[in-house]
Ligand SMILES: NC(=O)C1=CN([C@@H]2O[C@H](COP(=O)(O)OP(=O)(O)OC[C@H]3O[C@@H](n4cnc5c(N)ncnc54)[C@H](OP(=O)(O)O)[C@@H]3O)[C@@H](O)[C@H]2O)[C@@H](O)CC1
Ligand SMILES: Nc1ncnc2c1ncn2[C@@H]1O[C@H](COP(=O)(O)OP(=O)(O)O)[C@@H](O)[C@H]1O
């Protein structure tokens with residue numbers, strides 16, 4: 001599991017550690033890791049042109065100390081000072097001792113354009129808002145130059161705690177972050193600015209409850225259900241799918257396709273698309289009764305392609321088993337009915353649906369996903385999985401939000417959300433708590449998308465077909 005902590009927690013851990021260490025020791029640890037990552041990226045340090053973008057705080061200090069290390073190994077290092085009177089004094093002296101030079105910001109752009117490596121030490125966890133005006137031309141030059149851009153701790157201009165980008169921000173190829181990941185490194189739009197991310201351990205001791213978690217293969221492998229010797233289809237769990245309409249029968253077929261690969265022992269379908277479902281998946285148990293009388297079901301999925309069928313949504317919400325509400329179902333599920341439920345509810349909106357539920361614009365949700373997912377989980381007292389370029393899952397009781405790391409833009413294809421709802425619903429039926437069902441479902445779904453679209457675009461049914469391969473990949477890597 002990878003974890004991220006808020007700036008407040010990082011600051012507290014930093015204070016505790018600094019009280020035990022000699023002055024400057026933490027910055028030296030950070031700079032050593034940073035310089036090593038830069039050297040690796042450059043391949044040959046000797047003779048390379050390195051430009052440091054240096055702001056007024058310790059983030060600039062890290063860049064200056066790392067620059068000094070690279071200068072000692074033969075790089076030509078120039079520091080572009082954004083606040084010349086306030087640059088980190090110790091770092092500045094070290095760079096000069098090592099043969100590095102400094103220039104004012106106004107002279108920086110041509111140097112950045114000719115650099116092999118640009119180190120972004122403009123601002124780190126002390127930043128607020130986007131880049132200031134004087135830094136913008138430098139960030140733009142770095143982006144268009146052929147230089148590798150390495151962000152120190154965070155790409156400057158992103159909000160460390162929320163992943164918001166309010167204005168211009170540096171676009172890095174690599175971010176070297178210190179002590180712990182910051183939430184912004186997992187959450188778009190900031191994540192997209194970070195490039196690949198490397199964590200340098202500087203000895204921070206962090207509390208048990210992180211702000212954000214990102215599951216990895218081993219975590220998901222432990223969550224995925226495996227039938228025991230004594231299992232039968234009912235013990236493995238039966239998932240009910242109430243989806244599809246005369247207009248959208250495909251949504252039912254796709255939800256069933258995900259559910260059949262999600263670990264439940266049987267999939268039961270109710271709704272107007274039974275013929276289409278049976279034609280494609282003859283193993284489905286179809287019922288012409290409503291959800292109440294459909295027979296044994298351990299978890300329901302309601303909503304994909306459901307049109308305006310509010311009655312079915314209300315019936316499913318009234319059942320005392322876990323329920324996943326997706327797509328049209330989200331619009332048709334009154335908040336008070338969801339809040340009143342005692343069994344778990346999992347809601348799976350994309351940004352547009354989340355925006356409609358919150359009464360804000362879609363851009364607002366996409367710009368501040370963490371806020372949106374937590375707000376929805378609180379309002380509905382439900383687990384919420386917010387889909388999109390970063391998929392986030394928040395539980396109703398606060399606690400760490402989970403960010404999914406396996407997604408790919410190839411998943412943005414019609415019907416792929418229906419597959420996810422079936423898959424996650426199946427995991428609910430198999431007995432996983434809602435937070436785990438949602439995050440393991442998103443993880444396997446993302447991986448399946450990657451497999452399905454490896455060399456060519458894939459349709460939603462291809463993603464469903466790739467679920468067993470993704471599942472196997474997780475299990476084999478995770479538990480041997
Ligand atoms: N935590 C740890 O354990 C360790 C932390 N370490 C490092 O310290 C970094 C944090 O350093 P920090 O606290 O000095 O803040 P930092 O990010 O340099 O920025 C503050 C300055 O920036 C300015 N400023 C603000 N917003 C801005 C903007 N949008 N655009 C431009 N400028 C802006 C603001 O100035 P002012 O508003 O006064 O003009 C303020 O002076 C951290 O990210 C990591 O790299 C490591 O050395 C080792 C261990
Ligand atoms: N840019 C993206 N990067 C990664 N995943 C994405 C992106 N856009 C959409 N997705 C994923 O694709 C799926 C689309 O679901 P949804 O929006 O419900 O589509 P549909 O309603 O057509 O099924 C979700 O799993 C979502 O997280």
Ligand SMILES: [K+]
Nearest residue numbers: 120123152154
């Ligand atoms: K930075």
